Amino acid sequence: MAAILALRALTKSFGAITIARDLNLEIQEGEAVGILGPNGAGKTTILALMTGALRPDNGSIEYEGLDIRGMSVEERCRLGMARAFQIPQPFGGMTVFENVMVAARHGAGLNAKEAQAISLELLERSGLLPFANLAAGKLTLLNRKRLELTRALATKPKVLLLDEIAGGLSQLESEDLINLILQVKESGVTIVWIEHVLHALLSVVSRTLVLYQGNFIADGDPHKVLADPKVSEIYMGIEVDG
Numbered sequence: 001m002a003a004i005l006a007l008r009a010l011t012k013s014f015g016a017i018t019i020a021r022d023l024n025l026e027i028q029e030g031e032a033v034g035i036l037g038p039n040g041a042g043k044t045t046i047l048a049l050m051t052g053a054l055r056p057d058n059g060s061i062e063y064e065g066l067d068i069r070g071m072s073v074e075e076r077c078r079l080g081m082a083r084a085f086q087i088p089q090p091f092g093g094m095t096v097f098e099n100v101m102v103a104a105r106h107g108a109g110l111n112a113k114e115a116q117a118i119s120l121e122l123l124e125r126s127g128l129l130p131f132a133n134l135a136a137g138k139l140t141l142l143n144r145k146r147l148e149l150t151r152a153l154a155t156k157p158k159v160l161l162l163d164e165i166a167g168g169l170s171q172l173e174s175e176d177l178i179n180l181i182l183q184v185k186e187s188g189v190t191i192v193w194i195e196h197v198l199h200a201l202l203s204v205v206s207r208t209l210v211l212y213q214g215n216f217i218a219d220g221d222p223h224k225v226l227a228d229p230k231v232s233e234i235y236m237g238i239e240v241d242g
């Protein structure tokens with residue numbers, strides 16, 4: 001079966017900093033994959049290459065077997081790739097409902113009626129319905145993160161890319177967010193998640209990669225990857241759980 005998302009000999013540098021060195025990766029439909037790596041390893045850059053916010057120096061990215069290298073963020077979003085950011089980026093002056101509507105209309109290309117239906121359904125699922133008419137800028141951090149996830153889901157993704165969304169939450173709040181992400185996973189959406197909050201990541205992903213100096217130095221069962229001496233050596237002295 002063709003991978004839903006693949007990196008083929010991907011290369012990317014910023015001056016002397018190499019982010020990806022002939023990087024290869026295949027992610028199958030329905031997989032939940034975590035990408036770890038020390039600060040500055042290039043995890044966010046890899047997600048940006050996947051979504052189209054950045055272009056590789058060389059190599060290609062395939063989505064459902066299609067070379068999407070030349071496609072914009074919007075084109076990739078229409079195909080089914082959505083990204084939720086580390087720092088939630090709602091339109092603060094618009095209501096929660098309007099924020100989700102924009103994603104459904106422009107991200108998924110739905111008409112007003114379809115967009116309204118999916119927006120209400122997703123707001124209900126994420127527990128945000130009581131805040132639907134509130135200005136998004138007034139939400140608490142947890143609710144802003146829920147909104148960020150809801151907006152990504154409103155684009156009807158087949159692949160959901162999560163960029164450190166568990167940071168800054170209490171234990172209870174992160175459990176809430178994890179439950180929401182688990183529901184998304186159970187619905188069959190493929191998840192690629194970069195996250196420093198390890199316990200959150202480990203409760204969702206079944207495969208973990210470690211990015212270091214332009215290469216994936218480990219790939220496999222998350223607990224085995226974390227027990228790998230190569231991985232512990234990299235993380236020595238670096239706080240990964242917090």
Ligand SMILES: Nc1ncnc2c1ncn2[C@@H]1O[C@H](COP(=O)(O)OP(=O)(O)OP(=O)(O)O)[C@@H](O)[C@H]1O
Pocket residue numbers: 014017019037038039040041042043044045046
């Ligand atoms: N547009 C850019 N131009 C130049 N350098 C950049 C650019 N974007 C990122 N970098 C550099 O590339 C490196 C990787 O950054 P990136 O944010 O992808 O790492 P990361 O693994 O996500 O880090 P963190 O875990 O701290 O979020 C960093 O040294 C960063 O300063």
